[in-house]
Amino acid sequence: MAIDVERLGPEAKIEMYVKPGCPYCADAEAFYRRQGRKYVTHNAQDDPAVRRRMFALTGSDPTVPAIVVDGSYVQSGWGKPPRG
Numbered sequence: 442m443a444i445d446v447e448r449l450g451p452e453a454k455i456e457m458y459v460k461p462g463c464p465y466c467a468d469a470e471a472f473y474r475r476q477g478r479k480y481v482t483h484n485a486q487d488d489p490a491v492r493r494r495m496f497a498l499t500g501s502d503p504t505v506p507a508i509v510v511d512g513s514y515v516q517s518g519w520g521k522p523p524r525g
Contacts, residue, residue, distance in 0.1 A: 444515045446508050447472065455480040458495040458507035461487070465519040466506045472519075 446469075449455065455473060459466035459482050466482075473480045483491045485505060499507050504517035504525040518525035 444510055446510070446515055446519075449478075449510060451478075454511050456483065456509040457481070458483045458485040458491065458498075458505060458509070460485060460505045463505050463525065465525040469506045469508070469519040 485492045485495045495507050498514040502517045507517045508515045
């Protein structure tokens, strides 16, 4: 069953692997800010260790934002359909 990243419960721990200047990353962050949700971002462009961790989670998919919920990879990209 797919997880809808726009309808997460309030207890969900949200992490995003992002690239500075990415409009889809900015849209995802703005969405969660408007919802009053806490989230953590990881700069996958400028930090090689973070990029390796993202690739391990996504099966080497370079698309950002890569969204992880409660420690499990959910999707890459943002929007309907996800783009990034």
